[in-house]
Each structure stands twice: as C-alpha cells, then as structure tokens.
Amino acid sequence: MKIIIVENELYLAQSIASKLVENGFETEIFSSIKEAMNSNGDVYLLSTNLPGQSTSPLITKFKEKIIILMVSYINNDTVGEPLKLGAKDYIVKPFMIEELLRKIEHYQEYQDLKKKTQLYHEYMANLLKEIKVDFDMDKLTYPLVIQTNYQRLIDKLVFEFAHQKEKLLTFVPLGDKDWKEKIENADEKSLLYITEIHVLKKADREKLLALLKDHDFILCSTSELETEFPSITLNTDSKLYDQNEILTIDDYVKFIVNSFQYKFPDTELSKKLGISRKSLWEKRKKYGLFKKK
Missing domain, CATH: 3.40.50.300 (P-loop containing nucleotide triphosphate hydrolases)
Structure with a gap:
C-alpha cells in the first residue's frame, strides 16, 4: 500500500514516513497541493495547515481514496468542510503512529468491504437480469x-x-x-x-x-x-433453468425459445435445441411465441 504525505513541514513529513516504512508501507512526500495532484496513492495524509493553499482540489480529485486529515486544531475549515468534500477522517497533531495505523487499517477494511459489496451486487444483478418482476415496490410491506x-x-x-x-x-x-x-x-x-x-x-x-x-x-x-x-x-410462466430445478421438456423448450429467439436465427436455434425448423415452428404456434416484426 502506498501512502502519500502532503505536509510542508519537512521534518514532520519525514518522521511520519520513516515510521510508516518501518510498518511495511511505501510512502511519498509532497510539500504542496499542486505537486500532489499528480500523485497516485492508496492513502493520503493531508495537512490542513498549508499556508495559502486550499485542500479542496486534492480531496475532490481523490475522494474515492482514503484521505486522513492531519490538523493542528479542529474547526469548520480544517475538519468540517473537508469531511463534507470526501475526506474520511482526521487526526490531531501531534499524534502517535499507532493511532494513525489503526485509522488506516480501519478505512482499508472499509474500502475492501465496499468493493466486495459492489462485486456481489453486480454479480446478483447479472445472475437475475433475465428475470422480469412486474410488481410495484412501493406496495411491498412486511x-x-x-x-x-x-x-x-x-x-x-x-x-x-x-x-x-x-x-x-x-x-x-x-x-x-x-x-x-x-x-x-x-x-x-x-x-x-x-x-x-x-x-x-x-x-x-x-x-x-x-x-x-x-x-x-x-x-x-x-x-x-x-x-x-x-x-x-407471485408466479411466473418464464422459469429459468438451473441445476437446482427440473423442468418439463415443454417448459424448458418454451423458455429457451422465448429467451433466445431474437439472439439466434431459427436455423441455429432449432439446431441448439436438437429439433427441426418445422418442429420449432410447431412449438412457436403451440406456445404463441412468434417473433414480433
């Protein structure tokens, strides 16, 4: 994990970097917001005591990363507004490195959990995308x-x-x-x-x-x-075929024709089903599944 330190007090920045390196982190130091804008890190330790410099551009650009503010005192400018922009937390100078490490670990676990949650959400959405739900969510009660x-x-x-x-x-x-x-x-x-x-x-x-x-x-x-x-x-006539459910042959053929008739020409679709084009036409007629022109 790479940690970007944005601090104009060089001795303090080097001291923090040295302790972080001892704990297995890669670090890079910048003395100004402008220089740090082109950086690429996983965590940003951002001093809010940078004379004549606004932290807003950096926070806005890297708000998806872990940004921890290093503050000398707490007020709306040093903590309140930066947190609204996307900074994750703050730590008051002087601080113990153990306290900083706990915050970094906590937010790294939080970021990992967010990524896993997003992955599972996308996977479930893809798994269930073919299923159509005709129900007003606002009427659902429990x-x-x-x-x-x-x-x-x-x-x-x-x-x-x-x-x-x-x-x-x-x-x-x-x-x-x-x-x-x-x-x-x-x-x-x-x-x-x-x-x-x-x-x-x-x-x-x-x-x-x-x-x-x-x-x-x-x-x-x-x-x-x-x-x-x-x-x-709530029932459906279009049941998906999976390994946990045995469908009748008619139900299976009906589902396949209904789901894939616009993805494959009839010749290929009938071949995949192992039936003739004539048989496919007969099943279309039986199920009322003719293509819409």
Missing part, C-alpha cells in the same frame, strides 16, 4: 409471506427492494443448520429474507413462525403455507 412457483423471481424482487429502499438484508436459508441463530442474532434494523421453508418439519415450521413474530421479514415459499402473517402469491 412482515410478508410470498408463495411462488419460482424462488428466483422473489430473489430478484427482494434484492431490488432492498437496494431501492437502502434496506439491510439478512439472508436466512432454512437449509442451514444455524438458521435459528441467524434470526436471533440479526440486526434489529435488518430485513430477514427467509427461504427453503419446505425443508423444515412441521414442528420446526411452527417454531420458526413463532420466532418471526418479533422480526421484520419476507419469507419465500414454493408450496402452500398456512400462516397468520400477510401473504401474497
């Missing part, structure tokens, strides 16, 4: 039991809802042995998303529903479920 013929439809609904409403989710697949602990230890502000209720025996289902009375949740069930909680049914 606690709620959703009965469906396809769990991924509800996956898409719940993940989109949580993203739009900036709601923290706790995923509880009931196939996991520790599902009770997950529910009991969940953050009070989080929304539980519960799946796989079909794996529970009747007694465990009753325990689950009793436990959920004190929580906000959305429970997805692929079979009928008797419950006192509000319940809706």
